[in-house]
Amino acid sequence: MSEPIEFFFDPASTYSYLAATQIEAFAKQHGTTVRWKxxxxxxxxxxxxxxxxALVPAKGKYLFKDAALWxxxxxxxxxxxxxxxxxxxxxxxxTIAASHxxxxxxxxxxxxxxxxxxxxDLSLPEAVAAVARSVGLDGxxxxxxxxxxxxxxxxxxxxxxAIARGVFGAPTFFIGKQMFWxxxxxxLMAAFINGELA
Amino acid sequence: MSEPIEFFFDPASTYSYLAATQIEAFAKQHGTTVRWKxxxxxxxxxxxxxxxxALVPAKGKYLFKDAALWxxxxxxxxxxxxxxxxxxxxxxxxTIAASHxxxxxxxxxxxxxxxxxxxxDLSLPEAVAAVARSVGLDGxxxxxxxxxxxxxxxxxxxxxxAIARGVFGAPTFFIGKQMFWxxxxxxLMAAFINGELA
Numbered sequence: 001m002s003e004p005i006e007f008f009f010d011p012a013s014t015y016s017y018l019a020a021t022q023i024e025a026f027a028k029q030h031g032t033t034v035r036w037k038x039x040x041x042x043x044x045x046x047x048x049x050x051x052x053x054a055l056v057p058a059k060g061k062y063l064f065k066d067a068a069l070w071x072x073x074x075x076x077x078x079x080x081x082x083x084x085x086x087x088x089x090x091x092x093x094x095t096i097a098a099s100h101x102x103x104x105x106x107x108x109x110x111x112x113x114x115x116x117x118x119x120x121d122l123s124l125p126e127a128v129a130a131v132a133r134s135v136g137l138d139g140x141x142x143x144x145x146x147x148x149x150x151x152x153x154x155x156x157x158x159x160x161x162a163i164a165r166g167v168f169g170a171p172t173f174f175i176g177k178q179m180f181w182x183x184x185x186x187x188l189m190a191a192f193i194n195g196e197l198a
Numbered sequence: 199m200s201e202p203i204e205f206f207f208d209p210a211s212t213y214s215y216l217a218a219t220q221i222e223a224f225a226k227q228h229g230t231t232v233r234w235k236x237x238x239x240x241x242x243x244x245x246x247x248x249x250x251x252a253l254v255p256a257k258g259k260y261l262f263k264d265a266a267l268w269x270x271x272x273x274x275x276x277x278x279x280x281x282x283x284x285x286x287x288x289x290x291x292x293t294i295a296a297s298h299x300x301x302x303x304x305x306x307x308x309x310x311x312x313x314x315x316x317x318x319d320l321s322l323p324e325a326v327a328a329v330a331r332s333v334g335l336d337g338x339x340x341x342x343x344x345x346x347x348x349x350x351x352x353x354x355x356x357x358x359x360a361i362a363r364g365v366f367g368a369p370t371f372f373i374g375k376q377m378f379w380x381x382x383x384x385x386l387m388a389a390f391i392n393g394e395l396a
Contacts (some may be wrong), residue, residue, distance in 0.1 A: 048254055049253075049255070056247050059367070062379055064375060070386065073389050073395060154269070166256050168257050181264070185382070188264075191271050
């Protein structure tokens, strides 16, 4: 059994969505598991001086087309959100609350799909509650839990941990101390797990 | 026969080196060919507002380790250059001159290795002449050709063409109109060539 994969993601991040659609099957294929860790990418940008790629127009234009190609490769739906960028604090806290309720991964996947494929505005509590109900959770209870101090603290802690360990973008994976940045690092991670990079 | 792959690269770019070590075998495997196109990445940064990733310290720290992992994956030598960043104008012009002399690809590969694995300072004419001699070219003749107006014009033209087509980083590949940015896009390019993204 390999070390678990820590998966740091932000609901507002395109490539976090793409990676989220793959990471559980990837981990299973490589005999390991995933620890899903929502964090606030905006705080990592502030702490490191990194910036949203879309702030460089030529890069933003390319990355939109690039993400659509990855979605086709992965055979997952993709439609650029109407409300971009997303203030993802609520969605991130809700993902943690769903995890405490035993539905972290199904909620995270449904949440990502609602924003990155179905045009839902996840800054709205009702939209988040609808995602909760779609995975068998009580919407109002989830919203209440998302506003609780332990959940707020866990999101802050995830974010501080990520920044302290060198995270400047999303998604970011750790396998032990080894960090991998980007959906496009899955092949390199596979080689790492298989001992090909030793 | 697929469309040729246009490979825009800058000798100063880490991931251009890594991609350069793979692209000929990649093209052959996928039934196509490569057009090697040196361009001035710094001019693309100026034109688009993009910046060297190493200017974000956390990103620079990660990317150095990341590049070392890719080098292990590819089984190619890698040692971070002492003289970084490189003013790559001379090396880029020399690559074009070597191409005119029928040794473009061998020169480009030797040039990349000299800088990214052997610690040579390719801003020095003598270092560039030594690379030329290593691939059977006359060093002095290559330096003279690299200073000629047609070679200067071709580098400027490659750079203007790249910027006009949306290039903001290196390496950047085109297959027809489809652009791919980064050494890490080779798997996506393979899927594109194989018709999996249609």
